[in-house]
Structures are given as structure tokens and as C-alpha cells.
Amino acid sequence: MGMLIIGNHVSPYARKVLVALDHKGVEVEIDPIVPFYGTDAFTAVSPLRRIPVLIDGDLVLNDSTVIAEYIDERWPDPPLMPKGAADRARARWMEEFADSRLGDLLIWRLFYQRTVVPSVWKREPDEALIARTIERDLPEALDWIEARAPAEGFLFDHVCTADIAYACFFRNAALVGYAIDAECWPRTAGWIARVGAVPAFAASMKFEQAIFGVRSADRRAALRAAGARISEQSYGGAVPQRSLMLGDGPRD
Known part of the structure; x- marks a missing residue:
């Protein structure tokens, strides 16, 4: 196998x-x-x-x-990590910020609300939460990212997992209509576009x-x-279930 x-x-x-x-x-x-x-x-x-x-x-x-x-x-x-202990630590921290903070903002508060809540749990999205996220919380996160985004190229001397992580989250945001304002955050917008053009990401x-x-x-x-190699057996079923993580699934 x-x-x-x-x-x-x-x-x-x-x-x-x-x-x-x-x-x-x-x-x-x-x-x-x-x-x-x-x-x-x-x-x-x-x-x-x-x-x-x-x-x-x-x-x-x-x-x-x-x-x-x-x-x-x-x-x-x-390689998908930079050389050197200090740069590898920086890469892990940048990736963790994406996985944690952007996961909260762009996935749970935006993408999840716009897609999973109505389609899986049959509820209306929390529009107040979405508005607060877009108007207050996302700009704060983008300010932090903008100060660390590369003006050209990638975070290090080649594309790394951390670069890919940020592009993944902002791609989900784009799927529900959110785009980085290039006038406010030009370095971030340019960086994410460059990662999106990497052949493996574009594919x-x-x-x-x-x-x-x-x-x-x-x-x-x-x-x-579409050409993907799909497994014969699946771990998926027909009935949705909650996970153990706060925020998943229907309200009790």
C-alpha cells in the first residue's frame, strides 16, 4: 500500500x-x-x-x-525548510502564526461561517462575527504579517513550508470573497501571489x-x-459528527 x-x-x-x-x-x-x-x-x-x-x-x-x-x-x-537553527526556528514560528491565528480568523470565523455552517449544520452564518473579523481582527493580523513579509522572493532563500501555509489560508479566504488589499498591505499581497505561482501550489x-x-x-x-489518485477505501461517511474541538459542529 x-x-x-x-x-x-x-x-x-x-x-x-x-x-x-x-x-x-x-x-x-x-x-x-x-x-x-x-x-x-x-x-x-x-x-x-x-x-x-x-x-x-x-x-x-x-x-x-x-x-x-x-x-x-x-x-x-x-528542501522545504531553511538552513541554520535560527532561520528554521523563525520558519516554524511564522508557520505557527498562520496555523493558529489565520486558522482562527480566515477558517473558523470566515470560511467556516460562509461554507460549513450553512451546508453541513444548516444554520445561518454569524454575520456579526464575520464583520468584526474583516473590519477589526484581520487588519491587525495583516499589519503583523506585512512587517515580516518579504519585499521579493520568499521568507528565506527558497520557498518553504511557512510560505505555503500563508498562501493556503489566503486562498481559502479568496474562495469566500476576501482579498488582501494591496494598497494597505503591498508586501503581503505580492508575497502571497508569488507563492501562489509556485508550480506545486498552482497545480x-x-x-x-x-x-x-x-x-x-x-x-x-x-x-x-481531475486526475488525482484516489484511494479505493474511504474514511468518510454520510452523517456529520462533531469533533472534540470547540466550534465544530452544531450547537447543543
Whole structure:
């Protein structure tokens, strides 16, 4: 059995891993589930009921950062981390800010509200939360990013996992109509555009477009038609379930 990634290109965390694998030329099978529809078997390999999950023989890994570092260590060329202890620490911190702060703002407060809440949980989005996020919280985060974004190229001397992480989150924001204001945050807008043009990231777009807005049950066929290698077996089911993380699923 080859390597399996449970996750899909619409998830910024799963996309980070899939772009990393493609950048290194590693072939992988995908089980493109929406985590809310994961079965009990999914819970067994993802106790927080989140994607991505990497299954490589007997090895099962959760968390996109852990998986990306495993990929970079197993297939070191081309590298996705900078050289030197200080730069590697900076890269990890930049990636953590994206995964934590942008995950909260762009995914849970914006993308999740605009897509998952109405489609999966059959509720109206929290428009007050969305407005507060766009008008107050996102500008604060973008100010922080702008002070650290490279004026040209990438964060370090080649594209790294941290660069990919930021592009993944802002791509999700774009899917629900949010774009970085290039007049207010020119360095950030330019940087994200450059990462988006990296071949492995650009290639992810066709898979994202194949499944965005498509029913969970139809995603496997849609991705297969787009050229993805889809696993024969799936960890997905038909009934949505809560995860263990605050904010997931319907209100009790």
C-alpha cells in the first residue's frame, strides 16, 4: 500500500501537505473526506477528527506541521525548510502564526461561517462575527504579517513550508470573497501571489476547483476526473459528527 493522505485541497492544512508532496515529486493517494463526515474508523486514526492524516505503512501522523516536517526529512530535496537553527526556528514560528491565528480568523470565523455552517449544520452564518473579523481582527493580523513579509522572493532563500501555509489560508479566504488589499498591505499581497505561482501550489488549484461547492459524496469522483489518485477505501461517511474541538459542529 502506498502513502495515503486523508484530506482534500480545500482544507488549508491538507493543501499544505499535498503541495509539499507535489513540490518534492512524491506520489500519494488521497481520501478527500470532509472531516465532519468522518466515520469511527476516521476517529481511530484522527482522534481530534481533523485533517490531514498521513498513513505511510504502519506510520500514522496527524497535524500538518508534523506531517510536513516528516515529508521534508524523508525526501530532503528540494528542501522545504531553511538552513541554520535560527532561520528554521523563525520558519516554524511564522508557520505557527498562520496555523493558529489565520486558522482562527480566515477558517473558523470566515470560511467556516460562509461554507460549513450553512451546508453541513444548516444554520445561518454569524454575520456579526464575520464583520468584526474583516473590519477589526484581520487588519491587525495583516499589519503583523506585512512587517515580516518579504519585499521579493520568499521568507528565506527558497520557498518553504511557512510560505505555503500563508498562501493556503489566503486562498481559502479568496474562495469566500476576501482579498488582501494591496494598497494597505503591498508586501503581503505580492508575497502571497508569488507563492501562489509556485508550480506545486498552482497545480493544486484544479483539484480545489473540482470539489469546491461539490457534495461530500461526489468529491471522490470529481477529483478522480481531475486526475488525482484516489484511494479505493474511504474514511468518510454520510452523517456529520462533531469533533472534540470547540466550534465544530452544531450547537447543543
